[in-house]
Amino acid sequence: MQVTETLNEGLKRAYAITVTAAELDAKVNEKLVEAQPEIEMKGFRKGKVPMPLLRKQFGQRLLGESMQEVIDGAMNKHFEDSGDRPAMQPAVKMVNEDWKEGDDVNVEMSYEKLPEVPEVDxxxxxxxxxxxxxxxxSVDEALANLAETAQDFKDRKKGSKAKDGDQVVIDFLGKVDGVAFDGGAAEDYPLVLGSGSFIPGFEEQLVGVKAGEEKAVEVKFPEEYGAENLAGKDAVFDVTVKAVKEPVAAEINDELAQKFGAxxxxxxxxxxxxxxxxxxxxxxxxxxxxxxxxxxxxxxxxxxxxxxxxxxxxxxxxxxxxxxxxxxxxxxxxxxxxxxxxxxxxxxxxxxxxxxxxxxxxxxxxxxxxxxxxxxxxxxxxxxxxxxxxxxxxxxxxxxxxxxxxxxxxxxxxxxxxxxxxxxxxxxxxxxxxxxxxxxxxx
Missing domain, CATH: 1.10.3120.10 (Trigger factor, C-terminal domain)
Known part of the structure; x- marks a missing residue:
């Protein structure tokens, strides 16, 4: 085997690797000898199949394996001897693409080596x-923010319009083509507007409603909705607003602390x-x-x-x-x-x-x-x-x-x-x- 440097420029390296036909043939024979004791073939006892017959039967397959192993071995030896560490996977290509059995194998390998890193004091x-x-x-500020996440809701003044972030208590009944569907009804449901807990377009239509108001909310179920019978369908929800409540931060006391496990x-x-x-x-x-x-x-x-x-x-x-x-x-x-x-x-x-x-x-x-x-x-x-x-x-x-x-x-x-x-x-x-x-x- 011959390895010849063809490029040495900065960190770039390239080498021509030649594996002789004799080396490749020896590798194939080595594999056949190693496998011979375990091979059985009609007319021969296990381990007694003649080498020429083994070569005819398995030689072509082992030739490809041997070629890869020899080239990999040459690359590994090169890196071991040179001390080079490639920055990325080396590029390897066979130069004599018209190769046939009995020819030498000519391979070109190129890579960028990792640089020598200087010592640092x-x-x-x-x-x-x-x-x-x-x-x-800072603790009081974080505590106040925590109280907001544990917010309660209290009734707004009578006649107040619901705002984004408010809680509306509603009864609703959903229909598709005028027919009610399973899971589309509830009573005294507490819905926080802007929470995104209902299908798109539902909560936005309740901004501005008042307690006691009735409203027909028209929506379209998403195409990827979980229930196939509703996916992509237009629906109307008859909604009765029973209360409009504004958010209030929870009181900062022992009860709040216990809500958070303290x-x-x-x-x-x-x-x-x-x-x-x-x-x-x-x-x-x-x-x-x-x-x-x-x-x-x-x-x-x-x-x-x-x-x-x-x-x-x-x-x-x-x-x-x-x-x-x-x-x-x-x-x-x-x-x-x-x-x-x-x-x-x-x-x-x-x-x-x-x-x-x-x-x-x-x-x-x-x-x-x-x-x-x-x-x-x-x-x-x-x-x-x-x-x-x-x-x-x-x-x-x-x-x-x-x-x-x-x-x-x-x-x-x-x-x-x-x-x-x-x-x-x-x-x-x-x-x-x-x-x-x-x-x-x-x-």
């Missing part, structure tokens, strides 16, 4: 770690304070992480694989397009050309990604099984009732596993770097911390 990095405490005002109001305040400070810690970490990445970005410079930068820039452009066009849920918008700004951001992400990967490898940072399990559980909560299916999906999908593992690995590397850097704590208010977080999105 963490001790020279200086960053601030913001610290915010949950004061009484023993009393003071216990609820303690829980809120802990939750707020946990949120502050998370926000402060995000600010510190950005500052640390900025420092690292200014410390290192090395060549980047163009293919990685290009792929990242396209991903950024695609993501930002959908953020700017939230109504476009498809992917038939054509190719979105990355801008100079996208390319610059892609270079930063690729450079920092390679740097963190190298630092993590040298520090022997690992993501534990328990950390992965916790990450999967957190993600699975987004699919209530389908948690087991999600677990199975992740277990069978290496790409999804990598998507979940990558941020955990990155955070652990960040912690490793921060442990060796000069970190000073700075106490700030909640508002100052919020401004620092908002500034992350502006950059």
């Amino acid at each position: 963490f001790s020279g990095i200086k960053i601030e770690k913001l610290v915010a405490k949950a004061d009484d005002a 023993e009393d109001l003071e216990a609820l305040k303690g829980q809120i304070r802990e939750r707020l400070e946990a949120e502050y810690v998370g926000a402060a970490r995000a600010v510190m992480k950005r500052a640390l990445l900025d420092e690292l970005d200014g410390l290192v410079s090395f060549d980047l694989p163009p293919s990685l930068v290009e792929a990242e820039a396209k991903q950024i452009a695609h993501q930002l397009y959908h953020e700017e066009h939230p109504d476009d849920h498809g992917h038939d918008h054509g190719e979105i050309a990355p801008t100079d700004e996208h390319n610059k951001l892609a270079e930063r992400r690729v450079r920092l990604g390679l740097l963190l990967a190298e630092l993590g490898q040298k520090a022997e940072v690992e993501v534990t099984d328990s950390e992965m399990t916790q990450a999967i559980m957190n993600q699975a909560r987004q699919y209530p009732g389908q948690e087991r299916a999600f677990f199975d999906y992740v277990r069978q999908n290496p790409q999804m596993q990598q998507q979940l593992r990558a941020p955990i690995f990155e955070d652990k590397v960040i912690d490793h770097i921060a442990a060796g850097a000069q970190v000073t704590e700075k106490e700030v208010s909640k508002d100052d911390l919020q401004k620092a977080v908002e500034a992350l999105d502006d950059e």
